[in-house]
Amino acid sequence: MSRMRALMKNWYSVEVLPIYVITAAACGGAGWYLYRLSTRPEVVWNHKGNPYPWQSIEQGTNTKLMNVNQKFEKEYKRDRF
Secondary structure, eight states: OHHHHHEEEEEEEGGGHHHHHHHHHHHHHHHHHHHHHTTSSSSSSSSSTTGGGGGGOOOOOOOOOOOOSSOSSOOOOSSSO
């Protein structure tokens, strides 16, 4: 049991908890943003099925991350990659 305590004492200290939390939040946010970018209409994953997915967007559809002072009827959703 003393080896486990020595390992935890060297690995886990209160001073490094903010670093772990900030790093985890940054990695999670970067992963979320990359996923969001990969599902936008500008990205083409299937060239044979629909090589121009941006042409199938109807008018009044929001394709941006954030809109200010604009009202859209619906949000763009990609069915599949």
